[in-house]
Amino acid sequence: MMNALRLNEGFPLGLFTERTGLPLASIEKSALAARRNGLLETADGAMRPTPRGRRFLNQLLAGFLD
Numbered sequence: 001m002m003n004a005l006r007l008n009e010g011f012p013l014g015l016f017t018e019r020t021g022l023p024l025a026s027i028e029k030s031a032l033a034a035r036r037n038g039l040l041e042t043a044d045g046a047m048r049p050t051p052r053g054r055r056f057l058n059q060l061l062a063g064f065l066d
Contacts, residue, residue: 001027002061005040010048030064039063 001020004011016024031047034040039053039060053060 001064005047005049005053005061006057008048008054010046012046013042014045016047027064034060034063037063 001011001016004015013024016022016027031040031042034053035042037059038050039056041048041050041053049057049060
């Protein structure tokens with residue numbers, strides 16, 4: 001996830017479960033907070049950083065850590 005969000009195009013949503021074995025719902029709370037802060041968007045079946053999310057990438061990534 002940390003590497004995938006470094007890509008401007010982000011990653012296909014299905015790739016998360018495929019690579020981690022976890023349901024996408026396991027990151028929904030963090031993803032929702034990132035969307036509310038304007039750091040993340042989900043569109044066209046992919047999750048990607050917004051322009052603001054790319055500027056504050058460390059903050060975006062930290063939101064997914066426990």
